[in-house]
Amino acid sequence: MKQQKRMLRVLAENRGFNPKVLKTLGKRLKVGIIDADLLDHGTRHPNLALEKIAGYCKSLGHEVRLICDYNELDIQLPFFPDSCDYDVLCLAQVFKFTKRPKEIDFLIKNHFIFYGGTGFLAEFDDDVKQLPNLPHEVEHHQPDYTLYDEYIQKQTGGDPKLIKRRFDDYVSYSIGFTTRGCIRQCAFCVNRELKKVVPWSPVSEFMDPKRPRIYLWDDNIMAAPAKVFKKVMEDLQATGKPFQFRQGMDIRLMTEEKAKLFAGVKYYGDYIFAFDHYRKDDAHEWKQVEQTIRGLEIWKKYVTKxxxxxxxxxxxxxxxxxxxxxxxxxxxxxxxxxxxxxxxxxxxxxxxxxxxxxxxxxxxxxxxxxxxxxxxxxxxxxxxxxxxxxxxxxxxxxxxxxxxxxxxxxxxxxxxxxxxxxxxxxxxxxxxxxxxxxxxxxxxxxxxxxxx
Incomplete structure (x- = not known):
């Protein structure tokens, strides 16, 4: 029990994920993973950061489990962590409207839990740079796509039709970022740390050969340098798997070459772009409108989907x-x-x-x-x-x-x-x-x- 209390109290700085902690004690740890959004209101997508943390922890030989209900933790205040069955707890939250039990907020305040995610931003404009990033060895570790299996089983009873309808994104897709960053810096977006688009992960890093499809969370793939864009598309096509970009792509940056590449790949579902601007009384806004329409005109030459x-x-x-x-x-x-x-x-x-x-x-x-x-x-x-x-x-x-x-x-x-x-x-x-x-x-x- 003393070892467990030491482990939980060593979560320094009260945010982010510190892999050094998982290497210091030389013992097999029990790691509890909490998807706060999932437990509050349910989510359509798995949390990729948590899947990467789970994959990394398992690679060190630790036992990892997704918490399927807050009651499983048996948090008895003020006797925590004596009542806790886990050596390490990790929590991620994407949405700031997600509600957490007061007991979880106690753990956060008292340094008993690793936590991170955009849901902890008080204000987008002021706190973007305070978001903790995953360490390099965790960020570039293959996700553990089995993390949510127990939860899905409990929710569906293993019914294949129900799994397909409710959890297809969890079980059918490999997920990752081939590039990160965006040139736009839109005021409504939290992804403003990188002001240019850079290569991030090769497809092989996050692809599970057993999963039939791939989806990408790239912030702005259309703003990638031409060589990077072409390489990403070629690598995705080489997998032989249908793929899709889930973020609204920037059609203002459409070119003949990009449209031709998109037209020739094995794309899954709808192509999704964004049309954010409309004001005619602002020169900058109207320029964005003109670029959007020019992009649509190029697009329609090559793509009928x-x-x-x-x-x-x-x-x-x-x-x-x-x-x-x-x-x-x-x-x-x-x-x-x-x-x-x-x-x-x-x-x-x-x-x-x-x-x-x-x-x-x-x-x-x-x-x-x-x-x-x-x-x-x-x-x-x-x-x-x-x-x-x-x-x-x-x-x-x-x-x-x-x-x-x-x-x-x-x-x-x-x-x-x-x-x-x-x-x-x-x-x-x-x-x-x-x-x-x-x-x-x-x-x-x-x-x-x-x-x-």
Missing amino acids: ETKLYVLVAFDGLDYQDIEGAFWRIKILMEYGCLPYIMRFEDYKKSQYKILYTQLARWCNQPSFFKKMSFRQFCIRNEEYHQGIQQPIKNGKFSSRLKFPKGFTPKPTFCACYRAMIEFEEEHPEIAKKYYDLRFEDLKDTFKNRKL
């Missing part, structure tokens, strides 16, 4: 102009045959249009709706569902007007979707007139006739 662009909203403003900026970008993407994906900056909740932001996201982020309905039709269908009405669809077309069947007594209140639509239209009829009735199938691939 479905393409999606993140549309950031509620960051530059929370007023009607930001709503109009979102619709304007959606229209352009319709004309290029691309799908928008609305990314709501967290401040959208402070806007008088927060419900409208949500409905825009519901419409755009579900391609089965977006491809078939205008925004007005989408809101009408929601209201019909709310009222319990099943209107016939004539010739595959949805109604652009809410109609109640003869003798039908409607509910006294509208659904949130329909109400947000009509309230904004009453306040800004000129914007509604320009955008509410636009349909993807009518505008698709009409960009050659478009004028800014």
Whole structure:
């Protein structure tokens, strides 16, 4: 027990991960891994840093286990660590809204646990440089892709269909960074430590031959030097495995050569880029718009596969102009045959249009709706569902007007979707007139006739 107390108290500086600690005692340690985001609200993706820590610890001969429930730790304050069954505890948190038990905060405060991750940033602008990095030997260790197996088994009972539906990213992909860094330094992004793009890990470093696919978390692969970009694409293609970049790629940096390379690889799923800018009254902003559109025009020459662009909203403003900026970008993407994906900056909740932001996201982020309905039709269908009405669809077309069947007594209140639509239209009829009735199938691939 004395050895265990010494081990837990030697976690100096109360943040980051210090591999020297794991080598000093010369004994097999029991290491507990905590994914704070997973235990609070669940996550779509595994935590790559924790998988690397687990892989590194196992390579030293230590026993490693993912904590599947905080209750497993049996944290009895103030008697900790006497009540703890682990020699070392490591915790990572990606999202700052993730909630932790007060007992875990006690461990952090009293140096009983290694911790790190962007979720510990108080403010993006001030604390980016304070983020602890994984030591080189851990950062470049192959991840332990079995780390989450016990948790997945408990959540699904081993049902293959349930595993595929809920945990495919955990079991089907090798994950890594081929490059790190970004030239943009966007105010909304936490990855601003490196101001240029540098090679990071060869694909072989993180690829598991048994996993069928690969995905990459590169901050801005499009900003990589031409030789680096080409080498990464060739190395990925040489694996024979389908791959994808998960971050919204920077289409402003598209070139003929890059488009040709993308068109010739074994890409999995949608290509995803970003369309963050819209303001015409700012010269710098408008230049970004022009570069985005130029990139789209190059892209469409070579790639026919479905393409999606993140549309950031509620960051530059929370007023009607930001709503109009979102619709304007959606229209352009319709004309290029691309799908928008609305990314709501967290401040959208402070806007008088927060419900409208949500409905825009519901419409755009579900391609089965977006491809078939205008925004007005989408809101009408929601209201019909709310009222319990099943209107016939004539010739595959949805109604652009809410109609109640003869003798039908409607509910006294509208659904949130329909109400947000009509309230904004009453306040800004000129914007509604320009955008509410636009349909993807009518505008698709009409960009050659478009004028800014």
